[in-house]
Amino acid sequence: MGILDLGNGDLAELLDVTYTLRKKYKGNTVGVQILTNGRSGNCSQNCAYCAQSRESKADIEIYRLVSYEKLSRDGQAVKEKNLARHCIGLSGIRFSDSEIDEFAALVRDLKKEANTHICCSIGFLSPAQAKKLKDAGVNRINHNLNTSRNYYPRICTTHSYDERVANIKMLQDMGFEICSGGIVGLGETNADVADMFFELRGINPQSVPVNFLLPLKGTALEGTGTAHLTPEYCLKVLCLARLMLPRSDIRCAAGREVYLKGHEREMFKAVDSIFASGYLTAGGQGIDETIRIITDAEFEYRVNH
Numbered sequence: 252m253g254i255l256d257l258g259n260g261d262l263a264e265l266l267d268v269t270y271t272l273r274k275k276y277k278g279n280t281v282g283v284q285i286l287t288n289g290r291s292g293n294c295s296q297n298c299a300y301c302a303q304s305r306e307s308k309a310d311i312e313i314y315r316l317v318s319y320e321k322l323s324r325d326g327q328a329v330k331e332k333n334l335a336r337h338c339i340g341l342s343g344i345r346f347s348d349s350e351i352d353e354f355a356a357l358v359r360d361l362k363k364e365a366n367t368h369i370c371c372s373i374g375f376l377s378p379a380q381a382k383k384l385k386d387a388g389v390n391r392i393n394h395n396l397n398t399s400r401n402y403y404p405r406i407c408t409t410h411s412y413d414e415r416v417a418n419i420k421m422l423q424d425m426g427f428e429i430c431s432g433g434i435v436g437l438g439e440t441n442a443d444v445a446d447m448f449f450e451l452r453g454i455n456p457q458s459v460p461v462n463f464l465l466p467l468k469g470t471a472l473e474g475t476g477t478a479h480l481t482p483e484y485c486l487k488v489l490c491l492a493r494l495m496l497p498r499s500d501i502r503c504a505a506g507r508e509v510y511l512k513g514h515e516r517e518m519f520k521a522v523d524s525i526f527a528s529g530y531l532t533a534g535g536q537g538i539d540e541t542i543r544i545i546t547d548a549e550f551e552y553r554v555n556h
């Protein structure tokens with residue numbers, strides 16, 4: 252029997268065991284990051300959960316590249332509030348060299364102005380494109396596995412699991428820090444969730460975002476049942492993530508405000524990282540309120556790490 256199959260009566264003990272590892276590697280601190288949508292919509296891919304996919308009918312803003320003003324505003328917020336990092340996500344899977352040059356110039360200016368830690372989610376890169384981003388000051392790249400290898404074809408058929416893994420390995424070999432995680436609630440089994448964490452353990456990313464599905468209106472997964480995403484189940488998933496990847500930042504990402512509201516004290520026994528201000532195409536909790544839930548739960552707000 253796996254951790255996700257444990258009865259809820261065993262949860263308190265599981266959280267205590269998980270907390271010993273969390274405390275050993277991360278102390279009692281929690282880092283906060285914000286996410287800027289660098290390019291929105293019009294993606295050629297068909298990831299079923301995504302409001303920006305070619306299949307999606309979600310009513311979202313569409314633009315090719317975020318303005319420097321917006322990036323700079325978010326960068327200043329990261330600096331002023333001493334947030335851990337500034338994440339920038341771009342829709343799409345392939346970028347032309349001139350698009351990478353254009354984006355790298357924005358990053359360079361942002362780095363000069365705010366000097367924050369920058370993480371990008373930016374599809375598949377060639378080594379030359381990745382080097383341009385590294386030279387511009389990108390510290391970490393996000394590329395999620397999303398689910399198990401076995402379940403993956405049920406959520407995306409336009410690019411493969413192996414392409415994702417190969418992209419991550421290439422970036423890792425170039426010296427990038429890696430952020431890679433997934434989404435729980437896509438219709439996968441408990442064994443799939445465990446398999447995803449086994450795959451991630453093979454990568455050993457610096458950070459592991461764990462999202463709980465928000466079945467957004469207009470996406471292929473609109474109407475997907477999420478009744479099983481109880482606080483207890485979500486906590487078991489987060490414990491599993493910490494036990495499998497004890498040294499990584501375990502980030503409770505999308506769905507935190509929906510599925511774990513009121514359970515922050517338990518959540519932080521596994522998790523040392525959260526987002527403020529929303530998730531690309533879904534809203535979230537403001538920065539000050541996010542910092543407050545950390546201290547209210549008697550954990551420490553980790554500044555600029």
Ligand code: SF4
Pocket residue numbers: 294295296297298301302303304305341342343344
């Ligand atoms: S997750 Fe990324 S690649 Fe997949 S549809 Fe959305 S924007 Fe495109």
